[in-house]
Amino acid sequence: MTLEWHAPDRAGDGAPGPRKIRVLYVDYSVGFGGATQSISLVFRGLEGVEKFVLTSQEPRIIPLWYPGATVYRFRTVVNYRSLGRVKAWARRVVRLGLAQVIVQKMVAALDILAGSYELLRILRIVRRHRIDLIHLNNGFTPPEAMLAARVAGIPCIVHLRGFPGWRKAAHSSSYRRVARTIAISNAVATSLGFTSIAPTRITTIYNAVDLDRFEEVAGRRDSERIKWGIGPDDVAMGIFGRVVAWKGQLEFVRAALEAMRTEPHLKAVIVGDESDAARDYFDEIKRTIADSGFAHRFVLTGYQPDVTALYHAMDVVVHASIEPEPFGRVVPEGMAARHAVIASDSGGPREVITPGVDGLLVPPRDVGAMAEAMVALARDPERRRAMGEQGYAKAVERFGIRHIAQEVERVYGEILG
Amino acid sequence: MAQAAAPTVRGLTSVRTVLHLIDLPGPGGAETIYVAVAAGLDRSRFRSVAAAPDRGWTFDALRAAGLDPIVTPIKRGPLDWRYLRQIVGLVRRERVDLVHAHLLGPSVYAGMAGLLTGVPIVATFHGHVDVSAGERLLRLKTAILNRACSRITFVSEALRVEFLRRTALRAQRTAVVVNGIDDPADAVPEPHLRGVLGAQPGQFLVGAVGHIRPPKAYDVFLRAAALLLERSPSYRFVIVGQVERKDVYDDLVGLRDSLGLRDRVLFAGRRDDVPQVLRAFDAYVVSSTSEGFSLSTVQAMRAGIPVVATRCGGPETILEDGTTGILVACSDPHALADGVDRLRRDPALRARLANAARAAADGRYTAAAMVAGYERVYDETLGTAR
Numbered sequence: 148m149t150l151e152w153h154a155p156d157r158a159g160d161g162a163p164g165p166r167k168i169r170v171l172y173v174d175y176s177v178g179f180g181g182a183t184q185s186i187s188l189v190f191r192g193l194e195g196v197e198k199f200v201l202t203s204q205e206p207r208i209i210p211l212w213y214p215g216a217t218v219y220r221f222r223t224v225v226n227y228r229s230l231g232r233v234k235a236w237a238r239r240v241v242r243l244g245l246a247q248v249i250v251q252k253m254v255a256a257l258d259i260l261a262g263s264y265e266l267l268r269i270l271r272i273v274r275r276h277r278i279d280l281i282h283l284n285n286g287f288t289p290p291e292a293m294l295a296a297r298v299a300g301i302p303c304i305v306h307l308r309g310f311p312g313w314r315k316a317a318h319s320s321s322y323r324r325v326a327r328t329i330a331i332s333n334a335v336a337t338s339l340g341f342t343s344i345a346p347t348r349i350t351t352i353y354n355a356v357d358l359d360r361f362e363e364v365a366g367r368r369d370s371e372r373i374k375w376g377i378g379p380d381d382v383a384m385g386i387f388g389r390v391v392a393w394k395g396q397l398e399f400v401r402a403a404l405e406a407m408r409t410e411p412h413l414k415a416v417i418v419g420d421e422s423d424a425a426r427d428y429f430d431e432i433k434r435t436i437a438d439s440g441f442a443h444r445f446v447l448t449g450y451q452p453d454v455t456a457l458y459h460a461m462d463v464v465v466h467a468s469i470e471p472e473p474f475g476r477v478v479p480e481g482m483a484a485r486h487a488v489i490a491s492d493s494g495g496p497r498e499v500i501t502p503g504v505d506g507l508l509v510p511p512r513d514v515g516a517m518a519e520a521m522v523a524l525a526r527d528p529e530r531r532r533a534m535g536e537q538g539y540a541k542a543v544e545r546f547g548i549r550h551i552a553q554e555v556e557r558v559y560g561e562i563l564g
Numbered sequence: 565m566a567q568a569a570a571p572t573v574r575g576l577t578s579v580r581t582v583l584h585l586i587d588l589p590g591p592g593g594a595e596t597i598y599v600a601v602a603a604g605l606d607r608s609r610f611r612s613v614a615a616a617p618d619r620g621w622t623f624d625a626l627r628a629a630g631l632d633p634i635v636t637p638i639k640r641g642p643l644d645w646r647y648l649r650q651i652v653g654l655v656r657r658e659r660v661d662l663v664h665a666h667l668l669g670p671s672v673y674a675g676m677a678g679l680l681t682g683v684p685i686v687a688t689f690h691g692h693v694d695v696s697a698g699e700r701l702l703r704l705k706t707a708i709l710n711r712a713c714s715r716i717t718f719v720s721e722a723l724r725v726e727f728l729r730r731t732a733l734r735a736q737r738t739a740v741v742v743n744g745i746d747d748p749a750d751a752v753p754e755p756h757l758r759g760v761l762g763a764q765p766g767q768f769l770v771g772a773v774g775h776i777r778p779p780k781a782y783d784v785f786l787r788a789a790a791l792l793l794e795r796s797p798s799y800r801f802v803i804v805g806q807v808e809r810k811d812v813y814d815d816l817v818g819l820r821d822s823l824g825l826r827d828r829v830l831f832a833g834r835r836d837d838v839p840q841v842l843r844a845f846d847a848y849v850v851s852s853t854s855e856g857f858s859l860s861t862v863q864a865m866r867a868g869i870p871v872v873a874t875r876c877g878g879p880e881t882i883l884e885d886g887t888t889g890i891l892v893a894c895s896d897p898h899a900l901a902d903g904v905d906r907l908r909r910d911p912a913l914r915a916r917l918a919n920a921a922r923a924a925a926d927g928r929y930t931a932a933a934m935v936a937g938y939e940r941v942y943d944e945t946l947g948t949a950r
Contacts, residue, residue, distance in 0.1 A: 333944035337937070340740035341721035341881070345928045346937035471736055493736055497714075498947045511736070 167197040168559050169276055172216070173269070173292040174202040174284040181354070181476065182285040182308055185331075187212040188355040192552025196559070199276055201269065201292075219272060223261035262291045269295040279563060280304060280326075293324050302326035302562045309473045310338045319343070326562045329555070331474045332495040350558050353499070354474050355551035356542055361483040364455045371460035375446050377414050382525045384489075385416035385461040387454060387477050390432065391425040395467030395491070395511075400435050400445070402467075402517035407441050410525040418457050420450035458484035462531060463524050466490035469512045475499070478506070479546040482538030487531045489520045505538035580661040580946055583654055584614040585670035587638045590621030592775065593859045594690040597719070597743050597934070598622065598666050603629035604935040610942065613658050638669060651677045662686060662942055672705045675712035684714045684945045686938075688741070691719075691856035692726055692779070692877060706732045714945040717741045717938075719857040722877040739941065742881065743857045744934030747866055751839035758844045762830040763800040768908050770801050771845040773838055773860045774852070775808040776831075781874075782816050785851040787897035788904065790823045795905055799828065804841055806834035842867040847907050847914075852876045853894045862929040865889070865921035870914045872903035882929065888921040 176182045183204060190198060191214060198216035202209065209218050269292060272278065281296045281303045296303035306329045322342060328349045330336035336349045377383045386399045396417055403415035421429035436445045451457060458464065464481030466472070471494030478496045481488040488506035490496035500506035507524070509516040524531050544550070584602040588595050599622065602614040615636040616623040626633040634654065638647045651673055654660065664686045665674035671687035678685040687709060709716060710733060717739045718724035724738050763769035770789070774780045782803055789801045807813040813831075820829050835841055838860070842848060848864035850873035858878040864871050865882075871889040873879035874896075883889035890906065892899035907914050 333940050336940050337715075337739045337741070337944060340717075340742060340937060341724075343924070343928055345930070345933040346741075346940060347930075347933045349940075351940070351943075498944050501947050 165195065167195055168556075168563065169197045169199065169279045170282050170559065171199045171201060171269070171272060171276070171278045171280075172213075172282045172284050173289070174200060174204065175221075175288045175292075176285045177203055180285075181474075182306075183208070183212050185308070185354045186284045186306070187214070188357055188548050189552050189555055190214055190216060192355065192548035192550075193556060194552070195556055199272065199278060201272065217276070219268075221265060222268070223265055262289070265289065266291040266295050266298075270299060273299045273301065280559065282306065287321060287325075290321060293321050297324045304329060304558065304562065307331070307335055307339075310335060310471070311342070327558055329558065333498050334471060334494045335473050350554075352551060352554045352558070353479070353495075353546060354476055355548045356476070356479045356483045356546045358483050358542060358547055360455055361458070361480075365459055365484075367456040368459040371456045375416070375448065375457075375460065377416075377446070377460060381412050381414040382410070382463070383414045383416055383461045384463040384465050384521060384525075385418055385457065386465045386467055387418045387458070387480075389425075390417065390419050390421045390429050392428050393468060393470045394419075395469045397428070397432055397435065398469060398512060398514050398517065399465055399467040400432055401514045402521060403445075404435075404439050404441055405514065405518035406521040406525065407444055410522055411444075413521065413525050414444055414446065416446045416448065416457075416461065418448045418451060418454055455484075458486070461486055463521070464488045465517075465521075466496050467517065468494070468496075470494075471511075472496060479542050482506075482535075482542040483546070485535040485539045487524055487534035488538060489517065489524070499541075501537075501541075505534050505541055579609060579611050580942070581611045581613060581659055582942065583651075583658065583660040583663045584612060585636065585651065585663065585665040585674055586615070586622065587617050587667055587669045588622065589616065589618050590623075590625065593743075593857065594666060595622045595625070596745065596859060597690065599625040599629060600745070600931050601664070601935060601938055602626060602631060604931055606935075606939060610939070613654065613660065615654075638673075640669075644673075648673050648676055652680055655681050655683050662946060664688065664938070664942075666690065668705065671713070671716075672708055675708040678712040679708070685712050686715045686717065686941055686945060687713045688717045689719070689723065689727065689856070692723065692854045703732060710734050710737070713737060715739055715941050717941060719743050720878050720881040722881060723856045726877065741934065741937035741941065742929065743859055743862070744929045744931045745859050745862055745866075746931045747839045747863070751843070751867070753843035754840055757840060761800075761802045761804075761832060761841070761844055762828075763802075763844075767798045767800045768796070768846045769844065770799060770847045770849055770904055771804065771842070772802075772849050772851060773804045773842070773863075775805045776803070776813045776816065777808045778812055779852055779854040779876075780805075781851045781853045781895065783819055784853075784874075784895055784897050784900060785849060786816065786819050786823060786825065786829065788849075788851070788900040789825055789829055791897060791901035792904055793825070793828060795901075796908065799908075801825070801829040802832050802845075803829070804832045804835050804838070839863055839867060842869055845869050847872060847904055849900065849904065850874055850876070850879050851900060855879065858882060861889075862925050865918075865925035865929070868918045868922050870907050870917040871921065872900065872907065874900070882924075883921070884924075887917070888924045889917055 174183055200213045200216045200218040203221045280301055281292055283292055283305045286307050287305050293303055303325055304327050305325050308331050322344050328344055330349055330351050331354055333351050336351050386396055388394045390396050407413050436442050458480060464486045466475055466477050468491050474495035478488050478490050478499045488500060490500055490508055491511040492508035493511050500508055502508045507520040509520050586598045602612045605612055612631055614626050614631045614633050616633045617638055618635060623633050636650055638644055655677060660683055662684050663674045665671040666688045674685045716737050719742060721740050724740055727733055728735055772785055792799045842864050848869045848871045850858055850861055852874060853876050855876045855878035861871055861873060861879055861882050873883060873891055874894045875891050876894050880891055883891055885891040890903040892903045
């Protein structure tokens with residue numbers, strides 16, 4: 148069986164030490180996703196773990212995101228894509244209902260075959276490397292990984308990174324196979340209340356922030372501000388993330404416009420790329436800005452491959468999501484850049500911010516309240532500075548890579564006894 | 565076991581003070597949960613200040629758990645200023661970090677106190693009957709809850725869905741924390757109890773536990789009993805629970821007698837040894853038309869007694885039909901009778917259901933799991949995750 152990438156983590160002097168736990172991470176994610184990015188940071192902080200990965204990511208991503216791990220790739224992900232194409236073709240060409248049903252049945256059968264094939268692969272990996280536990284990095288998928296853990300008699304951990312979208316599967320038998328669920332916030336943990344997973348088997352572990360990277364780039368604040376036309380007396384408030392309706396960039400713009408009436412030195416920065424699906428939304432934002440008379444106070448940066456320096460260029464970081472966000476990495480990232488943070492009072496951000504100490508919380512969708520928060524911080528540089536310092540201290544204490552990795556290792560220890 | 569005094573320096577310790585409120589004197593399901601939460605919080609992280617509406621079961625149970633309960637009388641009807649002032653005074657004097665209010669009345673008052681003092685509020689609803697259709701000023705009360713509560717929790721998903729359907733509560737702040745209960749250490753079956761409850765050896769004793777009031781639908785239970793006795797003379801039935809509505813009780817006794825069941829169905833009244841009583845049953849029945857949860861179902865599961873329950877909100881959350889119990893439609897005596905008779909005729913089924921149910925109860929519906937669920941809601945609100 149061919150390996151994709153072999154970069155095992157070995158101590159230089161070969162000194163004997165306590166046996167490392169051997170964990171197989173099953174990362175069923177595609178594309179630049181938060182799940183892969185988060186576990187990648189954890190990898191850098193793990194000390195007592197020998198890391199094995201089974202991933203659906205592209206080969207070129209593997210060496211970047213899974214440092215020090217032995218990596219295998221799923222074989223059947225490609226099949227899903229071509230199967231999708233086959234299904235679309237079949238729908239166009241074969242109009243008869245019965246033929247469509249036959250195609251669907253064939254696809255379902257292939258699905259089962261693919262799942263069985265991957266199950267056997269996982270079992271071989273588990274046997275070959277004497278894996279101690281399986282860590283599903285992206286929720287309760289894929290089912291063959293949970294089944295493999297059961298068959299092999301080893302525990303399985305599920306890393307839940309979002310709210311469960313299903314309300315029906317409360318008693319699902321697959322939950323019983325999971326030794327521990329890691330939730331990325333207490334909000335996510337609480338959202339499992341309706342399931343058969345007991346709260347005592349859920350552990351909240353937040354996502355880590357790369358504090359070293361933020362420190363490295365801190366010196367570029369001034370040059371970034373010049374680059375984007377932010378003057379030394381401007382108070383720059385930035386919102387980071389893909390421009391889609393639920394992220395609340397429109398509410399941010401409206402609040403900023405309201406605040407700008409009394410705070411002419413406010414500069415509102417939207418960092419993030421539009422997506423094809425949200426083109427109308429982006430157009431509405433641009434129209435609102437253009438019609439406002441304050442267009443010169445807005446900066447739209449578009450897609451930026453590395454936003455760390457832009458974080459430093461801000462004075463306040465704003466989170467405006469109108470739906471509860473499972474974690475909201477923007478908030479601790481803003482803290483890592485030593486900024487006060489204004490955030491929606493829901494989901495992850497609500498737990499991360501101590502209102503009045505390191506940030507302000509506003510009701511979601513409440514443009515007036517957000518404007519009020521912006522005005523309050525725009526007028527008070529000392530308060531911004533104090534909140535930024537408090538936020539940075541919290542980021543160091545609770546969101547550092549080593550701290551988060553230790554929490555993960557503690558869960559491993561509890562499970563393996 | 566005295567509680568620590570109110571911290572005079574805030575921020576010196578990381579112990580947060582939680583004020584618990586309820587307006588029922590007890591005993592009952594909600595009161596049982598209330599006491600379990602107030603008394604069960606991790607003392608190294610939370611200090612409980614618990615209130616009771618007067619000196620009764622709730623007060624005594626809090627006392628027995630080592631807490632020093634505060635009496636907070638609450639009047640029905642229009643605004644009870646005295647109660648509101650008392651809560652606000654407690655929040656200030658005890659340096660309360662979070663108020664956890666149970667049931668509609670205390671939740672709304674806590675919400676008002678929260679709007680006045682800025683203290684975060686968690687509200688918990690236990691049953692459908694909390695919000696009756698004619699509830700005064702329901703829209704105003706809902707608005708207060710939406711505005712002031714960090715989290716509004718429900719003891720089952722069905723209850724949460726029901727509230728969202730019937731009120732203007734906003735879904736975003738709602739959550740589910742299911743109930744959990746532990747058996748007392750001395751819950752062993754006592755052989756003579758079966759005789760006391762009206763069953764001889766060899767007879768099949770079917771029991772129900774709960775206050776005598778309309779949502780329990782004991783009339784359906786009685787009609788099912790009549791149907792079952794046609795199938796086998798070995799059935800005996802018992803209803804354990806205090807009389808909360810005398811008119812309802814009289815009607816039930818009348819129905820029992822008119823069905824000719826006088827010697828087969830016993831109204832045992834209130835008993836304080838429910839875990840032992842359950843162990844005397846051969847089958848446990850929930851005939852209700854409305855339950856927010858059903859603690860007695862969990863107790864029966866833990867006692868190893870197979871359960872037949874109606875899909876009335878709570879039981880379908882707890883039981884998996886055919887695996888840990890039998891679920892039937894509400895208000896259908898035939899369905900209920902069929903379910904019970906399957907158990908009587910099939911001892912292997914009884915054993916299989918009972919074992920799976922016990923495992924489920926011990927894994928999911930423990931007091932520790934429930935308290936952990938509420939502590940997590942507190943952490944979410946206070947930002948106190950470690």
